[in-house]
Amino acid sequence: MRETVVRVSGLAITLAYAVLIGWLYARQPTTIAEVTGGLSAAMGAYRVDQQALEDGLRFFRRDQFSEARAAFARADPGQQDALTQFYIAYSYYRQGWGRLYQDDELYRKGIEAIDRAIALAPGGRIVVDDPTLRIHTADELRVELDSGTRRDASDLNPLRIFRERK
Amino acid sequence: MTPAREAVYLPVMALTVALLGGLRIGGPAVLHAPSLFALVLGLLLMGVLIQSGALAPDRLLSESRPALANVNGFVVLLALFLACAQTFAALTPDSGLPRILFSVYFLILMLNTLAARPDRVRVLQSLTVTFGAAFVLNFVVLDALSDPEGGRLKRVLQVLLEGITLGALSQPVRHPATGYITFVAIVLFLIMLSSLPRRLPRTSRGLIVLQPADQNHRQLPH
Numbered sequence: 539m540r541e542t543v544v545r546v547s548g549l550a551i552t553l554a555y556a557v558l559i560g561w562l563y564a565r566q567p568t569t570i571a572e573v574t575g576g577l578s579a580a581m582g583a584y585r586v587d588q589q590a591l592e593d594g595l596r597f598f599r600r601d602q603f604s605e606a607r608a609a610f611a612r613a614d615p616g617q618q619d620a621l622t623q624f625y626i627a628y629s630y631y632r633q634g635w636g637r638l639y640q641d642d643e644l645y646r647k648g649i650e651a652i653d654r655a656i657a658l659a660p661g662g663r664i665v666v667d668d669p670t671l672r673i674h675t676a677d678e679l680r681v682e683l684d685s686g687t688r689r690d691a692s693d694l695n696p697l698r699i700f701r702e703r704k
Numbered sequence: 705m706t707p708a709r710e711a712v713y714l715p716v717m718a719l720t721v722a723l724l725g726g727l728r729i730g731g732p733a734v735l736h737a738p739s740l741f742a743l744v745l746g747l748l749l750m751g752v753l754i755q756s757g758a759l760a761p762d763r764l765l766s767e768s769r770p771a772l773a774n775v776n777g778f779v780v781l782l783a784l785f786l787a788c789a790q791t792f793a794a795l796t797p798d799s800g801l802p803r804i805l806f807s808v809y810f811l812i813l814m815l816n817t818l819a820a821r822p823d824r825v826r827v828l829q830s831l832t833v834t835f836g837a838a839f840v841l842n843f844v845v846l847d848a849l850s851d852p853e854g855g856r857l858k859r860v861l862q863v864l865l866e867g868i869t870l871g872a873l874s875q876p877v878r879h880p881a882t883g884y885i886t887f888v889a890i891v892l893f894l895i896m897l898s899s900l901p902r903r904l905p906r907t908s909r910g911l912i913v914l915q916p917a918d919q920n921h922r923q924l925p926h
Contacts, residue, residue, distance in 0.1 A: 548711025
């Protein structure tokens with residue numbers, strides 16, 4: 539009887555450990571906060587820090603993008619909230635946007651963030667009802683960021699200087 | 705072998721090796737899955753362990769055992785395979801000429817060991833020396849050659865070495881913690897190998913069939 543208990547317990551422990559390792563390999567968390575955030579999200583216990591999120595939005599609307607991202611990172615340390623990741627991607631877009639050129643590095647980080655947001659959202663669909671934004675969906679933002687990093691003939695169009703930041 | 709060792713200790717140790725062996729601490733920490741070649745080497749090492757008697761698969765999986773015990777045994781074998789593959793992956797340099805040389809060296813070593821048919825003790829001793837030497841070469845010598853920090857003389861030597869080897873020797877700079885973690889993984893792996901269920905001497909009509917190691921000593925085992 540005792541042997542059966544030991545064997546069943548061992549099997550359960552091993553399977554749980556193997557699942558954890560598989561999850562770590564699949565998700566590739568880079569910090570302990572991401573590990574704990576991911577695990578708590580898997581158990582449905584993950585919560586965004588609302589105060590930090592509000593702080594981030596305030597900075598974002600004042601075009602203080604680095605400060606906004608610091609607050610968003612505090613709000614969502616595990617990178618498990620689609621909305622927060624959407625705003626982080628948007629902050630990269632707005633900070634990287636230029637009338638004559640875009641900052642490729644910031645746009646690339648924006649793409650990483652919006653991809654995270656899409657992966658986290660149910661069905662990959664994100665619609666943000668924020669009147670201060672001109673892009674309301676993750677798909678549009680993804681296209682905007684992606685087109686900013688591409689090199690093509692439209693880059694030479696002189697009328698580009700009249701376009702506006704979204 | 706106790707049920708606790710088979711059901712808990714061995715799988716947990718093997719999975720820990722599989723986890724730690726892939727961990728690379730850097731700017732962001734990342735986990736590297738073993739390459740296909742590392743999987744092949746892992747399989748060859750399993751063959752070496754079975755052939756030498758360091759691992760007796762029939763003590764983990766057999767018709768005479770209960771189903772639950774067989775499941776535990778299967779888990780041990782699977783986890784051991786992952787640990788073997790990940791150990792080779794951890795000890796192989798990340799890029800360039802050293803990666804090719806280490807890979808070929810490990811392959812030849814495994815094939816040679818299979819052909820030589822050594823006994824359990826010699827296989828474990830050989831693996832300890834091999835993995836220890838590979839660790840020193842990879843994490844001490846190559847890291848020192850690739851480290852951009854250091855005095856002027858060291859940098860001049862590095863530039864000369866880079867020129868001679870056409871840049872094929874230097875490796876991406878690793879965080880020192882990676883070496884410590886890999887060291888722990890290798891020690892854990894060797895402890896695990898020595899704890900595996902070994903092949904027992906076969907008895908027949910009261911006689912003991914001598915294993916190759918015992919024949920060398922020309923005496924009955926005690």
